[in-house]
Amino acid sequence: MKAEYNFIANIIEKNSTVLDVGCDDGTLMEFLRKNKNVNIRGIEISKEKVQKCIAKGLTVIEGNAELDLKQFPKNSFDYVVLGQTLQAFINPEIVIKELLRVGKRAIVTIPNFGNWKVRLDLLFKGTMPITSSLPHEWYNTPNIHMCTIKDFVRFSETINFKIVKSLALVNRNISNISKSNIFLKNLFGELGIFLIENK
């Protein structure tokens, strides 16, 4: 199980309605269903993974978040979760806006491209960074819109949504991101976790 799942579970109140966008094999969905008794749905693009979810008794629809979120009415869910996939969308701006239309709040996690290992890779090797959380080559990566923790904070100002809570994952520890420590969190954080809502 991924380190951030506990944090996501901590944010979500019991008995909420949740949509997991890009729910993968349903690990987070199961975790939330078990620990938070949430009414949870998933949307997943891979047929194989949808099948895995069905085998776990989860309600999942096969679909593409960029095209298929529009079928859900406004505020259909208390929370919409988007785990480490924002960078794979053609238009992240539209996706964020859709998340915040469909859900009252959204939880977005991003692999931090500002992490020092990533920076060193490019600086010293002079090649596109490859790390454990970003294992692909430049030519086959699904991650076409990488960003840093700092970028995401700036993104919230540009497209006008509110960051309610922001955290960084460093060596399996979670810590708050604040204005004063963002330089360090952006350098050492492996993952940024943001609870967001409409302004």
Next chain:
Amino acid sequence: MNIRENIKTLIIEKPLKLDCGKTISKFPLAYETYGKLNKNKDNAILVFHALTGDQFVTGINPITKKDGWWSYAVGSKKSIDTDKYFVICANVIGGCMGSFGPNHENPETKKIYGTDFPVITINDMVNAQVNLLDFFNIKKLFSVVGGSMGGMQVLQFVSNFPDKAKTAVPIACTSSHSAQNIAFNELGRQAITADHNWMDGKYNSKSTLPDKGLAVARMAAHITYLSKKGLQEKFGRKLQERDDLKFGFDADFQIESYLRYQGSVFVDRFDANSYLYITRAMDYFDLVKQFDGNLSNAFKKTKTKFFIMSFTSDWLYPTQENKDIVIALNAIGANVGFVEIESDKGHDSFLLEVPDFLNALKNFLDKSYIESNNES
């Protein structure tokens, strides 16, 4: 062919007002069951058959002596596990396997109904079949399941009876028959009525049946159940028991021979007038129109959990038409899962051995059954 012997029939006493305006009563509904109804009566699954199916879902069909039409999916340890579930399936009204249909005698005229039989709809079919619940004393079905026209019946059933099924599995179907669907059905009907043996539907009183027309209808329809790729891989341009073209109109190609065979075996088990009536029922199916253009309204009153499946190579009831149902359900926050199954076998995929499909169906039913038992 004496078909009455092996057929269980329920006589529906209660009058049923049909969409065409006529009312029928004391009519027979032929059905079959598999597995056992448990003590709580909460393990029943009503399966709806497609255009040319019947109540003999699995095992050997006692009339045709062939495997039941859904033998891959229904049976002991199969997707619809008859060790766990009590499976009920009825022949649709308008059909020809014992339920009230155009080959029945009109008590007033003492003649076969033929085209004097009232035009029936999908709505009429499910309104007839819901009587089975009373007969078996079942308050709520665990599931309603069906593919193609069976899927349309699933949708209509949940819409008509929002609290009579815990789960619903419409497969490879649509909420509204498309122009293309209607066109293919019309082609079949024209083939039947163009056969001079059809005689305005009064053939049952004659010894010759409109077999040629019915066979052509089946051949045309059969093509729509397969995919181009599937046909190409199975038959290509392979020749039928000959080394070269014969420069004539015999079945030179294997595909021709295959279709002719499909047509010829079909006429042994199916009634031409039933084919007219059932295809008409499909064409008239438009759940969107029933709810004034908003499909979501069909499901507003239900808490039924849906699981919808389509197939990549199905061009008769394509994925988008299945997805439209998913969209309508999501628009009202209904509980709906959906997956498109990868298969080259076309619309027929739901009847064949397609492991991804069979697994998904099994997983959905079994997990939902455990879930519903935990809740109650």
